[in-house]
Amino acid sequence: MSAAAPLLSRRPRLSGLAIxxxxxxxxxxxxxxxxxxxxxxxxxxxxxxxxxxxxxxxIAAPLTGLLVQPLVGHFSDKTWTRFGRRRPYFLVGAILTTLALIAMPNSPGLWFAAAMLWIMDASINITMEPFRAFVGDNLPEEQRTAGYAMQSFFIGAGAVFASVLPWLLSNVFGVVSTAEAGVVPLSVKIAFYVGAAGLFTAVLWTVLSTREYSPEQLAAFERTRLQALGAAPADDAPEAPARSVRGWLGSGLICAVLGALGLVLIAALDLEKELLVLAGFFVGFGLLQIAVGMMQRRRIANAVTEILNDVYRMPQTMRDLAVVQFFSWFALFALWIYTTAAVTSVHYGTTDTTSAAYAAGADWVGVLFGVYNGVAALAAFTLPVLARRIGRRATHALMLMLGAAGLFGVFLIREPGLLWLPMIGVGFAWASIVSMPYAILSAAVPARKMGVYMGVFNIFIVVPQLLAATVLGLILKHFFSGQAIWALVLGAASFLLAAFSALRVREQRA
Structure with missing residues (x-):
């Protein structure tokens, strides 16, 4: 698939090896x-x-994704080099992530570690976002569910490898898993080093073993698709703005004022600092809309104005999926943040991070995460089959209900050796979350904007994570005496809301 290849009217089906x-x-x-x-x-x-x-x-992770993914998607849509359209982003992101993985376990202090998390997540997002568009670019629609399911398989397999590494190093290879206060155990450090090498090697494999369709070929595919739908091909003229100048300035002013009032109230009433993030988000989003309105008034067009207008042009299917994503990722963030604290305190009876019991519990959480990711890798192969029988919406809803049962199961079970059972349900949900919404979305957005819309779609992953990062700690502190296990119960309820919302998604084609 290179620029020199003859133009085809349709994307050909690719072999299993190519996928x-x-x-x-x-x-x-x-x-x-x-x-x-x-x-x-x-x-x-x-x-x-x-x-x-x-x-x-x-909070660094979701904020980074919110900024990076739409920009990377926008620019990768407009990129074409001798190395392709998406693959240069794969490689640059992989190099930066590798360096961050090596640095993070060697953090000299807490805020250095938080900064490394920020850098790591930005780098992963640079690599990951074009991968979503890559499948949409290269596969015909009838193969996209299988393509995203294959991504789900590798997501599960990679996470299994990563999750069990500290446990394997300490329990099989005898690497020390405890350390003095304030020092990251050697088993965790070595796991990060091995992971850095694995990440770079895997991304390099895809960069070297794949090719991409040229912009001319993609345009030819789009013309054929539009003709089949009875629609006129789009010309090369710029699209009209999605909103008026007055609309941008008005909504921006409202958001900024509400956020500023929130900042004042939080400071005056001495409320928790986490709420400052939400208020600051409103201020920032408001100022961004005002800036877009002013640029639009002066007829200035750039990446920011184009991305924000694309947000308001998004198809109905994408709007419906946004609700599903919100509740799904709120639940996942609760799982990722609080499982270690929940299991070590409830199932192992300790909050002392220097104790052997805490180390054993934290290592077991790694194994549990490996279980749900292993289940996801296997479940990925069942998703295309099930989707053909009952539809993609119903398949996704069913998987999310299994996820809800899994999170609630962690709350009910008190024997740590049995916690792998509820992880099966979480694994089915995870397999579907990282594949089914993208398969549905790829049919609903225009090919020329596949990258930017896949990046914008990340907003509906980031916002619930931002909310979880700012309010979950407050909820636990004020309503559940700081007991982390209740975060998983809230996550189960959120999965159920996501399942109900999935059944209401209106599928359409761009």
């Missing part, structure tokens, strides 16, 4: 995410963080 090569890089990406998800709270607690402050420290 495999396209998705191998996700194995490496998920190694990074898996190490981050299973060990970041452990590193933060080791460096002195309290349980009710974990969420606010995690």
């Amino acid at each position: 495999w090569n396209m998705c191998v890089g996700f194995f490496g990406i998920q190694i990074g995410f898996g190490l981050q998800n299973a060990n970041t709270s452990r590193i933060f607690q080791t460096l002195g963080a309290e349980v009710d402050s974990l969420a606010i420290l995690w």
